[in-house]
Amino acid sequence: MFSGMFWTKNISSITNIKCTSYQFGAFFQSKRWKNGPSHWAVEKKNQTAIYKALEHFDDFYSSVYGKTWKSIRVALLSPQKYCAVINNYDNSEATATLLKNEGAFNMRDAIKGQKNQLKKQSEELKRKKELDAVHAMDRKLEKITQNKEHEELQTLYPKNVCIPDQVIDKEFLCNDNSIDWSRQIDSKSGLSTTALYDFIPTSKLKGREDWVSESEHYSYYEKYLKVPIDVAHEDDLNFPEHLQVYSFETSNVSSFQEPQRGSTGVFNYYLMNASSLLPVLALNLAPGDRVLDMCAAPGGKSIIALQTLYPDLLVCNDSSRSERLKRVLKDYFYNLKQVKFTMRDGRFIDETDLFNKILVDVPCTNDRLSVNKNDNNIFKKTRLKERFRLPELQADLLSNALKLITVGGTVVYSTCSLSPIQNDGVVQMALRRIWEESNHRFVIKDLKNALEPAKLFYRFGETFGMKYGHIVIPYLPANFGPLYFCKFVRIE
Template identity: 25%
Template sequence: MPNVKSTKVLQKRSDAALESFHKYYAGLWGEDRWHKSLFPALIESTRYCALVNRFASFSEVQALLRPLPEDKLLEIGPVLTATSSAEVATAVTYPIVLHSSTERSFPTPLNVSSAEPTSRISSHWNLDLASVLAAAMLQARPGEQVLDLCAAPGGKSIVLAQMLWPGLHADAPATDSEGTTSMTRTCLHSNESDRTRHKRLEANMQSYLPSRLFTDSAVRVVRIDASEKSALHELPLGAGGYDKVLLDAPCSSERHIIHAHLKASTAGQIAEELANWKASHTKTLAKTQAALLMTALKAVKLGGKVLYATCSISREENDDVIERTIEAVKRKHKNNTGPGQSSWEIKIDTTFEPGPESKSLVASMTESTKYGRIALPDHVVGGRWGPLYFCLMQKVPYKSKTESTSNDNI
C-alpha cells in the first residue's frame, strides 16, 4: 500500500516545481507568449519527419513510406543565402526527408536494398525536422574530417554521413568515384560517453551506413567524456584535427519534462522529471555545455566550424553558453601568445541567415536569437517543429585591437 504521507509530500514538491517551472520560463519568454502560445505548443505531440537513408534504395524507401497527398519529399538545402557562393551551395549534397504535415506516424524503419549489393540497410530515421536542418547547417563535404561530439542516438551523424559520402548513395551514378577517391581523408568520428547510449549509437550507425565505411575506418564510434580536459588527447585526431565539429549538447529538454508530467498526471502519478526540476539545474548544465563547447573548439582546426545545438528553450543553455565561451576565449589570449603558441577567437557564422525575402527553411522554421537561431513549436509559420537551438561559429586567428584598427584603416 502506498505511503500516503510520502505521496502527499511528493505531490507538494511536484506542484511547487511546476509553479517554479512556469515562473522561470514565463520570465524568459514573457507571460503572454509562454502561457498562451509556447507552453500549449510544447504540450502537443512531438512531430516527426522521415530522414531518407540515401545509402539505401530510394525507390524502396519511398514505397515503404507511401507518402500521403499532404506529405512531400523535401531536400534540406541549400541553407546559404542567395548572395553566398554558388560553388559552396552546389558542393554540398543535402539530405532528403519526407516532411509530414499531418499527425501520422511514419512506419518503423525496415531493412531494404543498399549501395552494397550483398547487404541490406535501414530505410529511414524518424526525427524532428529541426534536427535535420541543424545538422545540415554544418555543410559537411567530401574530403572533410568531421566530429560529432555527443552523437547518440545517431540521427545527426546519419545526416553528416550522407553529406560526406554522396558517392556511396545507393542511387549515385555508377561512374561517380567520389566515394572511393575521397575515402582516404574523409572521416566521421561519432562520440558518446555514456556506456548504454554508446552501444545504441554503435548499433544504429552499423544499421544505417555502408559496411565499407567501418572496415576502412572512415567511420569510428568512440567513447570519450568530452567535458574532461583529457578529451583532446583521446580524440582520434586530437586537438585541431577536425574540419568541422557538431555538438548537440545534453540539456534540460523541457519538452520531455512536460510530456513526462502530462503522462504521469493522466495515470494519477507524479513525474520525477518535474518533481526534481530546479532552475539551478540549468546553471549546472550550462557549465557542462560550456566545457563541451570548449573541447569542440579546441578539436577543430583554425578556419574550421563548430555547430552548437540543444533542444532546450533556456537562454542560459543557449546564447549564454556561447557568450560565456567567447568571453573565456578572450581571457585566455593574454596567456596564449608566447613563442610557438597559436591564438584564436570565435566568429559567429551568419552565412545561413535568411534575408527579408527569404523563403528558406531557416526563415520559415526558426527565429533569431542573440547569437544563433531557434526552432520553436509555436513559431508563426513553422509547422510546430522543435524546440531546437543552434549556433554556427568559426575558429579564426586572433586579431588584437591594434591589428583590427590597422586593418580597418587600410
C-alpha cells in the same frame, strides 16, 4: 442507518450519473468533489519531475517569451512532428516513392523552390527600387527646371511684386523675403504633419507591452563581460544532394509508418524531430571533411552527417551511451569504415588540428522530454545538482571544441532548450574563455537570410533577443523543436 445499497439493473442507461444508491428507498445522485491541495494524490502529483519542469518553465519562460509562451507550452505538451531521413544504404528510390505516396514532401526540393521564389521576389523588389530612384531623379530634375524658370521670371519683375498667375504656375507665390520657403511642406507631396513624428523619440512603444527588453533578457549572465567578436552574414544554407529528408506540410499532422528493414538488412529511414536537421546543415559538410560529433548519442545527427556521403572520418563520441550509439548506427549502416566510436568526456578530448567540422549538441534540460516523461527527467530531485551545473558543463564542452577546431573549420553548438542561459548565455561564456585563454579568433555566422526559405517548415524565434544563434520555436501547425544552434568559423 442505511438499510442497504445496491445498483439498479439498468444503471447503464442512466446518463450523467456517476454514483447512485438507495437511501431509505429514495434515489439520489452523489457528487464527486476535487481533492484539496493537501490531499495525498495532489501532493504526489506535485512531486513528479514533469510537474516540477512545468512549474519552472512557467515561471522562467513566461518572463522571456511573454504571451507567446502559452502557445509554446501547448505545443510542447502535444505530440511532436517528425521527418524521415532516407537511408542511402537501402533502396532509397523505393523509400522516396513510399513517402511521397503518404503525402510527404522532399524538404530539400521544397526549400530550394522557396529559395528561388524569394530570389525572384527580391529581384522584382530591387527593380522596383531602381525604377523609383529613376522617377525620383526625374522629379528632381523637373523641379530644378521649374526653379530655373522661376528665377528667370523674377529678373523681369521688381522685388516685392507678385508674379502674375498667368505668367507662372500658382504653385509659386509672392517673393516675400521674410518667409523661409525652404522649410515649408509641399501640400501636393502627400505628407502630413504626422510624418514629423517619425523623428520624435518615444518613451514607450504602444502594442509592445509584453516585450522583454534585451537588457532584461540577458540579465541572467551579465557578469560575463562582452568580448570582441565578428559577425558575418551567410545567405545560403547548403542542402547536400544525397541527403533526402521528407516531412509533411505545415498544419498536416499525419504520422509516418514505422521504419522497415530492407533487402540490405538495414532500416529504410530514420524518424526524428526535423529541427535536428539544422545544426548538421549549418556545418556545411563537404567531401573529405573530418567530423567530430562530440555528444553523439542517441545518433540522429550522426546519421544525417553520414547520409550526406561526404565525411572521410566521423568520430561519434559520447561519455556514457556509446554502446547504444553503436547499435543505432549499425541498424542503418552495414559499412562503417569511416566511423570511429569513442567514449570520452568531451571536455578533455585533445586531438588538435584533426577536425575541420565539430558538432557540439550538448546535454541540456531537453524541454520537450522534461514536460512529457518522468523517466530520466533532469528535473528529478536526485538530479538537482546536475541541472544547476548544466551551463558550466555546456560552456566547458563548447570551449574545448573551439580550441580543437582547425583554422578555417566550423563549430556548431546546439541544444534542445528554450533557456537563454543554456543558449546565447553559454556561447557568451565560451567566447569569453577563448578570448582569455588562447589566440584563436572566430567569426559567428548570422544565418537569418539563409534560413528564410526554411520558414516553409519551421517557425524561428527572431524577435526574442538572440544575439548569437537561432532558435526553432515549437507551435502546433509545425510542431518541431525547440532547438537552438549557433555557428562559429575559426579565422585565426
